[in-house]
Amino acid sequence: MSESKKTFVITRFDPDKDEVPKTQEYEIPVHEDWKVLDAINFIKDEVDPTISHRWSCRMAVCGSCGMMVNGEPKLTCKTRLSDYGDRVIVEPLANFPVIRDLVSELDGFMEKFQAVKPWVIRAKEEAGAVSASNPPKSSKGTFVQSAAELAEFKQFSLCINCMLCYAACPVVANEPEFLGPAAIALGHRYNLDSRDQGLDERNEVFRGEGTVFSCSFANECSEVCPKNVDPAAAVNQAKFGAVIDWATSLVLPRPGASKEGGK
Amino acid sequence: MRHFLLRIEPVIWLLFGQGLLIGTMLLTGWVLVVGIGVPLGLIDPAALSFDRAHALGSNIIGRLVLAALIVLPLWKGAHHLRHLSIDFRGAERDVVVAPILYGIATVASLLGVLAVARL
Amino acid sequence: MAGPAHPKAMTPSKPGRTRTAPPQMPASWWSHPRIRTYLLFDATGLVYLLLGLVALRVIWALGAGPEVWDATLASLSSPLYVAFHVIGLVSVIFVGVRFFSFFPKSQPPRIGPAKPPPQPVILAGLYVAWIGVTVLFGLILAGRIF
Amino acid sequence: MVEVSRHDIIIVGGGAAGLRAAIAAAEADPSASIALVSKVYPMRSHTVSAEGGAAGVAREDDNFEMHGQDTVKGSDFLGDQDVIQYFVEQAPKELALLENWGCPWSRNDDGSVATRAFGGMTVKRTWYAADKVGFHMLHTLFQHSMQFENIVRYDEYFVSKLLVEDGACRGVAALDIRTGDMHAIVGRAVILATGGAGKIFPFTTNGMIKTGDGMALAYRAGVPLKDMEFVQYHPTGLPGTGILITEATRGEGGHLKNSEGERFLVEYDYGVGQKAELGPRDMISRASILEMEAGRGIQGSYGEYVHLDLTHLGEEKIMSRLPMVRELCKIYAGMDPVHQPIPVRPVVHYMMGGVDTDIDGATTLPGLYAAGEVACVSLNGANRLGSNSLTECLVFGARAGLHSLEFAKGSAAGSDDGLRAQAEEEAARVDALRGRKKGGEKIAAIRHEMTSAMESGCGVFRRQESMGAAVEALVQLKGRVSDLRLEDDSKVFNTEVIAALELHNMLDVAEVVAVSAHHRKESRGAHTCRDFERRDDQNYLYHTLCYHDPSGPRLDKKDVTLGRWEPVERKY
């Protein structure tokens, strides 16, 4: 394993001490097969334990280690250090308030995520509906779903909530109400699921406050997404769905049907 | 205002989308011939003589095509400019910018329909 | 150059439990080629708006009689107009190429029972339509047919 | 002053077990207030990394009897058979329930849920969603849980102490990582669902958060830890990082090969018989190590390894069934399994042991429940079968949720003042730790010494002597840890304090593992002692209990619940 040295320029911010974020430089030896996260962990363990950052799985699936690396949102446990030169600039995710150092505020996303109702909505009248207290009687108590129906939404269910897309999207940066790529993709994921009946409810959210139409198809979200979710596709498909929903609501006004979640 | 903008969003988006799709397709030929070919003398100006042009434009298909040619790009333009404004820290001024842009597009669209109607 | 984002970007509705530093836009905002392309794409809005207005002026003239029509056509030969239309042509092609490449994936996998064709087919269809419309419309305008 | 918030049930952990418990309780009683406390946002919980699948009888050619038999045999007869019986009966219902909630299970041609083969299972009964099963299960559960208004989340709160009053567990002291303030979250019952403790070893499939906190919390509150000597090594981890290459690779037909290119499980007798690559994990891990010892390993920059060969499966199958494996190999091993064999070696994966609970998830401390990997309900015995644990989280998470609700209804809430006082004591402990510059020991250094002690003492193959050395090393490290030096004196998002608290927890858990292992003078399941190579049902067919005692861990025994499956020699 050959070793070389690299300098890391890391954003530091402690709300109790600092007015504004500043940067701090660390020169450390790095292994050639390290990811960016390995270097940050090395600094935390061996050089400066006062750095705060989030990480856990180190296998690109928990979604906690997103940061800006040389200005681009990256999943740091997946990003090879060898792709960078001698100076690597690591900042907290763009477009989010910063709690401390490399840690950004995610509660805003959690609210938007919840707003799109990311769960299977079934018509309430359905007799003997399955619930936690009335589980299926056996493995047969499942919906029939063809591989093709699964394929329709599968891609959009792969989102790990890493927030890289939010850090890249120019509309997220400037339009605080915008639901944003991942939240819309996850809502759309349920709209496309053959088991779901909540289309109307979600379309109301999509068309209302936080409108999906704010997206200007910058496509940056899909460029940076580490899981190939292609949220830009989801957002723009959702616009399409919202327009159809709006058009049908003109022709066939829904007498409160949407409130009961049925169709 | 914001609420109103949210309500009309689907219509705007439809017009904008068609501006991108149909507008782009129609504009390509239009600009090539009317904007560049004829003025530069690459195409015989006789093709756009008043009589021929009027005959082409005043039948029903001609009217529809010309109306689309005028109206759709306006909405593509207005909507994209609104986005551009938002992209430059424009969320607050949007309640002013959007009505102005959509206002221009609306007035020009009405004039466009009128222009086609009186052919 | 990273700049501040909207101060409320991605801010929760409940007040934060600790003071936070305001959100910043990505450093790539200006320097990144992809972002520049995107901004250019949005900026073609101005060109489209003007192209629409010019078209309005021309068609209006067509309804105003032969004299006005001829004068209007003549004015289009001014260098300013020609330059504008050259920019217009470049913009239209740029918009078409970018938008059509995105268009297929923005089609839902299913509208009710109907399924759109596979994405490459949609893309090919768009280009065929684009070239077809341009040739047809162009030839008609240029007096080669009808 | 410490803030007090009140709920009915407090669930510590937002992984599969915690979420399933929360949903169960929230739905059963919409008027009950459920606190869901987690040190990371729930979707970051390590359940997210599970790849292969979740077991539950689904096919016509399968039945509960067979699933039970496989599990008992896999456990090397240390599993409690009443628990196993209940588990196999509930498993398909729970998995079907998850399907109803939107989990994107892979499908058969007729639209029914597909199942795959897994190690130690005689029939294809492992439900899967490609090879991102834990990810999909966790996100389905979390997203489903969002609709319940009576689930109140405490995201990024680190629980550092159980609050016990009048002999019952009445809440937790939780450090708000965001503000650095201690909170008393109090109620009528507490469920621990904090997952495993793989991080006490250097080379593990577990993420950074799996530090055994819940085990240490219960242990220090006087609840025994059970069967902690049984640590599962997964045969196929990537050298260096320890990232897991799922057992589903073998379920789908992958082969393990040595440096000669031989399928060593077929060529040599390692006890797995006809099952070959589909044998149980303990046996295959031992086989891999023995191959290396016999000089048939392959040398790499991160030590010796063997090969996991998928090349004969073809690109199409790999992409449809094992896309994540390919992605992981490309990023973390720099190779493509479609064309090359994957370098793998045994890696610490799962804790069979945990907080001692009964079948309801109840511990010996009234009001305290545990479920998931943190608990030892004695489903897994001495060796867990792959894909049983995700289902375990659902089955026993749900049961613990419902039983804790019952308990809560009949129990008094603790006193604000008394519990606050306890939390304040805890706050003082943490405050003293924060920015403790007078110390001399580094967190990273102690952690490193602890993990190497565990590896050399409690690895795949153990010796009385090596385990004894590990115990001694841990006692010594526990002494040194009181002299930690911490540099970060900020209150906001101070991850150094968290690391210190986790280190304390890991040392406690590691010590229990080493002590429990040292006492078990036989070889059973994952516990392989070279000094006693045979299983000894005469003297050791019991669960090990380990109690916290000021003078050091104190061991005790608990009977195994046998039943229809009599212990016999474990041969495949």
Ligand SMILES: Cc1cc2nc3c(=O)[nH]c(=O)nc-3n(C[C@H](O)[C@H](O)[C@H](O)COP(=O)(O)OP(=O)(O)OC[C@H]3O[C@@H](n4cnc5c(N)ncnc54)[C@H](O)[C@@H]3O)c2cc1C
């Ligand atoms: C790589 C890998 C692959 C696996 N594959 C499979 C498989 O294919 N099939 C299978 O059946 N099993 C598999 N397993 C095992 C299975 O995934 C785990 O046993 C299971 O997910 C554990 O779930 P859990 O809910 O108990 O804990 P976790 O998912 O680990 O969740 C623990 C929760 O507790 C919280 N927590 C912990 N400590 C504290 C604290 N002090 N304060 C507050 N909150 C705390 C955490 O934030 C987290 O939310 C795999 C495991 C790994 C590591």
Ligand code: SF4
């Ligand atoms: S859509 Fe992609 S980039 Fe966005 S949060 Fe999900 S996984 Fe991350």
Ligand code: F3S
């Ligand atoms: S980057 Fe943003 S603008 Fe739309 S296409 Fe993606 S959400």
Ligand code: FES
């Ligand atoms: S650490 Fe989990 S995604 Fe990077």
